[in-house]
Amino acid sequence: MSGSREPTVVEVSLAGAAYPVVVGRGWLEALAEHVVLPASARRALLVTQGPVVDAGHVTPVDAALRDAGLEVVWSVVPDGEAAKDLEVLAHLWQAAAEVPLSRGDLVVAVGGGVVGDLAGFAAATYNRGVAVLQVPTTLLGQVDAAIGGKTGINLPQGKNLVGAFHQPVAVACDVDVLASLPDRLLTEGLGEVVKYGLIADPALLERLESAAGGGGRLSPEALEEIVRRSAAVKAAVVAADEREGGVRAHLNLGHTYGHVVEALTGYTEVLHGEAVAIGTVVALRLGRRLGRTPAGVAERGERLLAQLGLPVRGPALDREQVWEVMTRDKKVADGRVRFVVLDDLAAPVVVSPERGQVDAVLDELDGLGGLDGLGGLGGLGGG
Numbered sequence: 603m604s605g606s607r608e609p610t611v612v613e614v615s616l617a618g619a620a621y622p623v624v625v626g627r628g629w630l631e632a633l634a635e636h637v638v639l640p641a642s643a644r645r646a647l648l649v650t651q652g653p654v655v656d657a658g659h660v661t662p663v664d665a666a667l668r669d670a671g672l673e674v675v676w677s678v679v680p681d682g683e684a685a686k687d688l689e690v691l692a693h694l695w696q697a698a699a700e701v702p703l704s705r706g707d708l709v710v711a712v713g714g715g716v717v718g719d720l721a722g723f724a725a726a727t728y729n730r731g732v733a734v735l736q737v738p739t740t741l742l743g744q745v746d747a748a749i750g751g752k753t754g755i756n757l758p759q760g761k762n763l764v765g766a767f768h769q770p771v772a773v774a775c776d777v778d779v780l781a782s783l784p785d786r787l788l789t790e791g792l793g794e795v796v797k798y799g800l801i802a803d804p805a806l807l808e809r810l811e812s813a814a815g816g817g818g819r820l821s822p823e824a825l826e827e828i829v830r831r832s833a834a835v836k837a838a839v840v841a842a843d844e845r846e847g848g849v850r851a852h853l854n855l856g857h858t859y860g861h862v863v864e865a866l867t868g869y870t871e872v873l874h875g876e877a878v879a880i881g882t883v884v885a886l887r888l889g890r891r892l893g894r895t896p897a898g899v900a901e902r903g904e905r906l907l908a909q910l911g912l913p914v915r916g917p918a919l920d921r922e923q924v925w926e927v928m929t930r931d932k933k934v935a936d937g938r939v940r941f942v943v944l945d946d947l948a949a950p951v952v953v954s955p956e957r958g959q960v961d962a963v964l965d966e967l968d969g970l971g972g973l974d975g976l977g978g979l980g981g982l983g984g985g
């Protein structure tokens with residue numbers, strides 16, 4: 603293992619209970635030295651997916667839990683988003699009952715956001731709630747999905763329609779596990795990281811800019827700092843607004859139009875972080891048009907996304923369908939579509955623009971050529 607240095611802790615301070623996001627490299631075997639497991643826990647249901655097992659990331663977690671005196675039972679759920687499903691959830695409930703997991707025991711999620719959401723929801727509901735330890739193994743999981751306590755599954759009618767807030771006892775991020783992620787999945791996660799830099803952390807943007815300038819894949823050192831800084835932004839926002847009534851909305855930068863891209867391309871063609879990148883460009887340009895975002899800020903954000911290999915133009919979409927999706931989004935409260943735009947770096951604000959202003963931005967981007975017309979997007983359509 604490469605990480606002999608101690609992992610560092612980002613605290614998520616919530617009224618009910620604070621928990622640590624522990625970030626380091628090569629430290630999962632020493633998990634129990636850095637994460638306080640519930641004293642009542644005797645057994646653990648470890649939930650994961652095949653590729654995470656194959657990449658060798660589950661064995662060290664399993665060994666660490668056993669060393670800590672826990673009996674560990676694995677449940678390897680089907681791979682992909684399809685696992686966030688009622689049948690798979692029911693299977694997990696039954697697996698928990700068969701262990702048997704009791705109230706003081708532990709669910710351990712080792713995987714990407716899918717495993718985190720599914721196992722987190724199983725933990726929130728089984729026995730009226732058992733503790734969950736999140737061990738995210740994708741960049742998106744480490745910087746976003748595993749922090750904040752949102753858990754849930756999908757319905758045929760829509761994504762994340764059933765769920766609960768269930769904060770983990772800890773989030774254990776080992777940046778070394780990201781080495782086995784396909785390039786496209788690593789790059790995708792950077793879409794959310796750029797978002798954090800724009801809404802809250804200019805130093806993170808600078809870190810990304812210097813890393814992107816180096817070309818190729820980000821070094822483990824750069825990734826570690828990126829994960830830590832991103833986790834700190836998410837932790838601060840969640841602590842300020844645990845149940846998404848206020849500032850947590852700022853995390854939706856890039857997501858208004860991003861969700862449209864995902865919905866109209868069937869959730870498979872464009873990955874979430876890629877859609878967020880496309881939506882961030884729309885939000886940056888919208889902010890300029892509204893006279894809020896300084897030109898330098900908008901251009902810098904767009905340039906960085908492109909440098910990192912993220913798409914900055916969406917596919918050409920039917921405008922009426924765009925508005926249909928945008929106005930049926932659950933975040934539309936009073937018929938007004940909301941966008942997060944920037945008054946400056948680290949100064950996000952929620953606005954409800956007129957349709958004409960949004961359309962003008964989309965026209966401008968259409969004029970620059972859609973996704974299909976652009977070169978340099980080899981990542982899309984790839985593995």
Ligand SMILES: NC(=O)c1ccc[n+]([C@@H]2O[C@H](COP(=O)([O-])OP(=O)(O)OC[C@H]3O[C@@H](n4cnc5c(N)ncnc54)[C@H](O)[C@@H]3O)[C@@H](O)[C@H]2O)c1
Binds near residue numbers: 657681714781
């Ligand atoms: N709860 C939240 O706040 C929140 C926030 C953002 C996203 N999400 C959810 O997260 C999900 C997306 O998560 P994701 O992007 O991590 O995708 P994912 O969980 O589907 O993982 C992507 C793929 O990578 C594999 N994988 C995971 N870790 C690996 C590793 N280290 N090496 C090799 N392969 C690995 C997985 O098995 C899977 O095939 C969505 O369902 C989304 O709704 C939740």
Ligand SMILES: [Zn+2]
Binds near residue numbers: 794857874878
């Ligand atoms: Zn997102």
